[in-house]
Amino acid sequence: MSRVCIVFDRLRTEEKMLQKEASELGCECVMRDAKTTQINTDTKAGRDFGDVALERCVSYFRGLHFTACLEFLDVPVINNFAVAGICGNKMFMTARLKKSGVPTPKTYFSFSGEAAAENAKETGYPLVIKPVIGSWGRGVMPIRDGDAMDAILEIRGVTDGPHDRIYYMQEMVKRPPRDIRVITVGGAPVAAMYRRSSGFKTNLALDGEPELCKITGEIGELATRASEAVGGGILGVDMMEDESRGLLVHEVNNTVEFKGIAKVAEQNIPRAMVKFALDLVRK
């Protein structure tokens, strides 16, 4: 049987669940800490990455660069470099969704503070500003008026990281106080949950409440289309229920967390992920 490598930089419940499922499937599992792994251009010897790797780093850039190295070494990786690159950047991801005809909130891109201010003034408030890189709702802020916009521009001017000069602003979608997270494996929806919150953000990392969501035909079909739009693999597709337009996909996540949903899901999520990896190298 093929051997699966789980690449991590912080061994979380999810990675241990994947290891356990691999073991129960009778598959040898190589646990690889990206932080202590060395790779060079001249030799493949002495590095065991199995026959297929599941990239599970919590640090996006570490995982992306590690994926590039694995592909250089001809190790198939889930998700592959192209998918990780798209999903790790909200602007790239939104552009890909829209281009593929997946319903997504209206989003405004600008490349300087002045242009963003102008863009917001023309569009009107409220808006939501999100950093193009980052997760768990970090840096996602509602902009309800010009004063809030000015404050954000001032903060961005002080921090002035390379991505602070890229402005990604989105319409504020009128939705119930929840969103929907669908886990897709090879394009197939395997589990879904509502993430409820009384606040502006629904991320479970911020104490959003998970609740099992039935995968309707509409939810499943949209999740599949969103997965295909970014290149497939193992993904977390986030949707909002807009009052007038129905479901809108606002995010597709590359290294999806699943320990919360796994407790209530009917399907064995980590098993589906390991099987998908094994099937990829069996073909």
Add this chain to the structure above:
Amino acid sequence: MNCPECDAGLGIPSDAATGEIIACPDCGADFEIAKKDGSNIELKQAESVGEDWGE
């Protein structure tokens, strides 16, 4: 094993593995299991949350 910061007992589970994060129940400091050889465990300071961390 005790916390390198505050000396409280860390209560590391026997099935804890290399790479796993252990949080001190008293002071809240996070440590990563750097090496584990039977009952011999080596800890290092866990990385702090980075701007690019997440899903």
